[in-house]
Amino acid sequence: MRIIVVGGGIAGMGAADRLREAGHDIVLLEQDAEAGGRCRSVQWHGVWAVTGAFAFLCAETNLTDLARKLGIDQPDGMVDLTAAHQWNVLVERKRTEAFGAFDLISAAKHPAIPLLEKAKLLATLPKLAQVAVAGDPRDITSAAALDDVNACEYFRKFSPTFVDYFLEPCVAMFCGYGEDDYSLGWTAWSTAGRLSWSGDRIWSFKERGAGRITFELGRSLAADPRVEVRLGCRAVEVRHHQDGVEVDIVAEGRAETLRGDAVVMAAPGNKVAALMPALDAERRAFFDAIDYAGHHIVYYLLDRPKGDLLGTYVLPAADGFRRTGNLRFTDMGDGTTFAHSQWKDWGCRQQADASTADLLTIAWSDVVDALPQLADTRVIDSFISQQPDAICKRPKGYIGNLRRFLDLGPLPRVAFCGDYLTNSTVGQAHWSGLTAAQELMARL
Numbered sequence: 001m002r003i004i005v006v007g008g009g010i011a012g013m014g015a016a017d018r019l020r021e022a023g024h025d026i027v028l029l030e031q032d033a034e035a036g037g038r039c040r041s042v043q044w045h046g047v048w049a050v051t052g053a054f055a056f057l058c059a060e061t062n063l064t065d066l067a068r069k070l071g072i073d074q075p076d077g078m079v080d081l082t083a084a085h086q087w088n089v090l091v092e093r094k095r096t097e098a099f100g101a102f103d104l105i106s107a108a109k110h111p112a113i114p115l116l117e118k119a120k121l122l123a124t125l126p127k128l129a130q131v132a133v134a135g136d137p138r139d140i141t142s143a144a145a146l147d148d149v150n151a152c153e154y155f156r157k158f159s160p161t162f163v164d165y166f167l168e169p170c171v172a173m174f175c176g177y178g179e180d181d182y183s184l185g186w187t188a189w190s191t192a193g194r195l196s197w198s199g200d201r202i203w204s205f206k207e208r209g210a211g212r213i214t215f216e217l218g219r220s221l222a223a224d225p226r227v228e229v230r231l232g233c234r235a236v237e238v239r240h241h242q243d244g245v246e247v248d249i250v251a252e253g254r255a256e257t258l259r260g261d262a263v264v265m266a267a268p269g270n271k272v273a274a275l276m277p278a279l280d281a282e283r284r285a286f287f288d289a290i291d292y293a294g295h296h297i298v299y300y301l302l303d304r305p306k307g308d309l310l311g312t313y314v315l316p317a318a319d320g321f322r323r324t325g326n327l328r329f330t331d332m333g334d335g336t337t338f339a340h341s342q343w344k345d346w347g348c349r350q351q352a353d354a355s356t357a358d359l360l361t362i363a364w365s366d367v368v369d370a371l372p373q374l375a376d377t378r379v380i381d382s383f384i385s386q387q388p389d390a391i392c393k394r395p396k397g398y399i400g401n402l403r404r405f406l407d408l409g410p411l412p413r414v415a416f417c418g419d420y421l422t423n424s425t426v427g428q429a430h431w432s433g434l435t436a437a438q439e440l441m442a443r444l
Contacts, residue, residue, distance in 0.1 A: 001261040001444060004247050005029065006235045006275065009037025010426055011417040012266030013217050014433030016227060017066075019264075022441055026227045027258060029249060031234040035218040038390060039426050041211030044383065047338055049299050050209045051385035053426045055081045058201040060427025062434065063213065070216045072205065081202045087173065087312045087326070089165050090370060093319055096310060099166065104128065104191060107166045108159075117159035124158055131185065132192035138431065140399055140422055141406065143189035147399040151187040152179040164318035172325040173314050175391045175424065176295035176345045186394035190423050210426065238263055238275050240414050262413040262444055264436055268292060268389050269420030286405040289398075290420055294348025295390035298363040300339040303378040306331035315370055323347030324366035336380065341367055348388055359384050392420040415440040 001024045005012045008030025016026045034040060038052030056063050067073040088096040089112075097112045107113070108121045128146075135142040156163045163179075171177050171187075190196055205212040222229045233251040240246075245263040249256050265272055269290040273279060279287070309329045315321035325344045332338055341363055351359060360382050368375050402421070417436035422428040 001025070002027070002259075003262045003264060003440070004245060004258055004260040005264040005266055006238060006247065007037070007266030007268075007418075008032070008035035008218075008229070008231070009266060009418075009429065010039050010214055011419070011429045011433040011436075012037075012264065013214060013221065014062075014066075014430040015264045015266060015415070015417055015437040016221055016433075017217060018434050018437035019441070020221070020224055020227050022437075024226070024441075026221075027260065028221060028227060028229045029233045029235050029247070030229070030231050033232055035221075035229065035231065036211060036214030038387060039210055039214045041209045041215075042385075044299060045301050045338070045381065047332075048207065048209045048211070049297075049340070049383075049385075050211055051297065052295075052387060052390065053210045055202045055204045055210055056213075056426055057195060058203060059195045060425065060431070062431050063427045066217065066430070067213060070213070070220060072212060072216050077206055079204055079206050081204050087170070087314050088310050089169055089314045089316060090319070090321075091165055091316070093370075096313065097165065099170070104188075107162060110166070112165060113159060113161050117161055120158035121155070121162055124155070128184075128188045128192070131188045135189045137195040138422070138428075140186065140189060140394075141403045143185035144399045144403055146185035146188055147183045148396055149184040150180060150396050151182050151184045154184045165316055168318070169314045169316040169325065172317070172344045173342065176293040176325065176343065176348070177391075177393065178293075178344065178346055179317075181293060181345065181393040181395055183394055183396040183398060185396075185399050195423075195425070195428065213426075235267070235275055237277065238265065239278060240412055242412055245413050262415070262440055264433075264440065265414060265416045266418060266433060266436075269392055269418055270389060272416070282408055283405060283411075286401055289401060291393045291395075292389035293345035293391045293393050294343065294388045295345070296343040296348055296359070296363075296387055297385045298341045298343070298360065298382060299384075300341075300364070300367075300382045301380040302337040302339055302374075303335075303380050304337055305335055306337045309337070309371070313370060317344070317346075321366070321370065323350065324363065324370070327367060327370060339367075345393075348386075352388065356384060356386075359386075391424040392418075410439065410443060413444070 004027045005016045016028045020026050041048045041050045088098050152163050204210050221227045236248040238247050247258045273287040313327040324341050327341050330338045415436040417432040419429040421432045
């Protein structure tokens, strides 16, 4: 069969990889000049700067299997980033509080939580543990029981300190989310399951960082005579019928219609409805409701050694840091420091029309606002990776909407994949592509 994959992120690449292994002819469409989506990296001043995802979870074995298949799993080429993901919250702009693992039990035991709040918070854990233990780590809909409650609203009743100085800044650091962007169900499922960030080791590559896995997979796909990788190619419309599919594209200013036996829709969830105007009302309603959080990353080369700066600062919205969520600093050993800041969704939306120069100026002002000791530091160079649609939001009701969408069943000759069907880690998104490929082949 000839299968068209719309979207060259890790989900679409995973689907293409699985399908070509089964002997199908693949056309992979990616509108950017390089495949990889939000898992890419660029070399800047001798450092590999990632432009989206920073690391992988060891529990997501589909990625370690992929690295092995690509021949890039050599121990000397990989790096353990577990310690680098320990984080310090800047509390009331005065002091830092170190936090360890990202899980609710560790947070509830933390000395920064007042004793009375701690007792109330610990009392909520058995209910959440039931969801976490019973939940399927590959199925977000298994957490639907707590989907009708906003996570921050729920926990604020028991511990405002926990929400302001652990939950909001931590989720904002990883996802860019605001307080209304995630339900209690998603929080319990994504932070306490077997494939979660809690208690697991985090890894990446020394060369290219997280972006190496998509770089090498892209090379492998492009070298396969059964795969046609079309970069700089924008899908305009996707149509499906009983006998096949058609995809209208624009590449280098020229319009063309591709025909195939099936299509894998691997575009971000908030782009799907526009690409498929013939969708039925129920499916269209699901896709129209999907929203993504922005998560810009700004890189700096500073003309100073790291000195007494900590490795990581996480900035709470409760203390006025609504735009920038966290800062990281790495001493380069030559008198300079490599640094970066990450924006929350609120900041990305507020400055959606700003120029690149203005964004860099605003971002540095946020750094100095958080750490005034950097006011006189010379910025040798800087650049920004803009990610206005970085991570799918999971507000209350989202899991229920997803369940209803899945219950509609598949469309003829169409499979969907992407982070909106599961979680937004690289491994989960990749798994959704593998699953879409398997389901499509089973139906056809």
